[in-house]
Amino acid sequence: MKKETRLKGTIASSGIAIGKVFILEREGDLLIPVHKIPKENVKKEIARYKQSLEKTKQELSSTKERILKSLGKSHVDLVDAYIKLLDDRLFTHDIVRMIEEDQCSAEFSVSSSLNKVIQMFARSGDDYFRGRMVDMKDVGQKLLRNLLEKKRKSLEKVTSQHIVVAATLDPHDVIILKEQNCAGFVLEVGTKTSHVALAAQGLGIVSIVGLKDITNQEIEDEDDIIIDGFQGFVILHPTQETLQEYKKQYESLIREKDELIYLKKSKSETRDHHKIDLLCNIDLPKEVDKVIESSAEGIGLFRTEYQYTDRNSLPTEDELYKDYNFVAQKVYPHPVVIRTFDIGADKLSQLGLEGVVKEKVPSLGLRGVRLALKYPEIFKTQIKAILRASQKGNVKIMFPMVTKAEEIDEIKKIIQEVKHELKEQKVGFDENIPVGVMIETPSAALTCD
Known part of the structure; x- marks a missing residue:
């Protein structure tokens, strides 16, 4: 009997999956x-x-x-x-x-x-x-x-009982796995923001990536395997005790999901009938369908960092507008709060911007609004795209990492400049678009009045 083995990887799409190994291709x-x-x-x-x-x-x-x-x-x-x-x-x-x-x-x-x-x-x-x-x-x-002239095993042979083990997959492969009701997949390579991970998240397939040498482990087709997409573990040859433990977890998740389906039909109000708006946060435009499906009353935070990562050039105004408008139209008449980019200077250098000073710890350096104000043209492009998407009046803007009132004054000045440009171009927008800041720094918390 093979010994239970636990391997740590990067969670691409969370959840619990229990199944049989389907080795697509060994490294x-x-x-x-x-x-x-x-x-x-x-x-x-x-x-x-x-x-x-x-x-x-x-x-x-x-x-x-x-x-x-x-x-x-x-x-x-x-x-x-x-x-x-x-x-x-x-x-x-x-x-x-x-x-x-x-x-x-x-x-x-x-x-x-x-x-x-x-x-x-x-x-x-x-x-x-x-x-x-x-x-x-x-x-x-x-x-x-x-x-x-060598073909891989066909993904059409995958069933709902299978967890695919492979070196790599592409988004088209992930679509096929979804159509086959595949339980999940684990890959040798990949990151949480890689394209295959984003595809898995969008389609709801439990998966872990970055498991070096997973295809060269002592595993064969139809061996037992578990994906713990909450802890980031893949368990090969689980014992009966481990299988029972994870079956209980899986059944609990299913019950919880069923309860949530029931609850989403209920009104979001207190026992004494005070209405409470329940909104969702999203990282990608495609997640808006899940917002609508959940009966949420809008988007409380639309993070926009994805538009500035995993690419080598800055996004254009039209690219930004297309995504913002798509989300705003989808949730209308409910609100969407769009947060401007919260990235470090290291990301700008990856986007082809010259002269960016490399920082030892980017997360503690120039980021959020401080970075935006240092590069106002990049900031203005995003503000213009958001304003263009605000025509129906359900868009709000939130600014991250604000530390002092002077930054808010500069932000307001830039917004007015962009509004003036749009008026000259005869482009519609919400003149009274609400703006706010995310209170996440000590100085912002102490001076927010």
């Missing part, structure tokens, strides 16, 4: 040995590489419609980003060079170049580049499978 399945080709086959080998490259791009493009329907446009943009990665000179230059000069096979050349790029991203220690490392690994393996 070593695509290891490519050095293979030399005759000089006269070089042109043919380059042609084979380019043919597989085009096939991979076409396969990615074919998933767009399904992804748009299930996950929204941001994930469709990811597909385009994947295609761009395949054409990135950082990746492609070495492949062609190795085939031409070293007479290596296309498979080995792709594998070698892929590993170099992944190692470079891994060494950066930066969240953005770690996210790109996951994307690069996923898209590179798709290309390798096409070159090798």
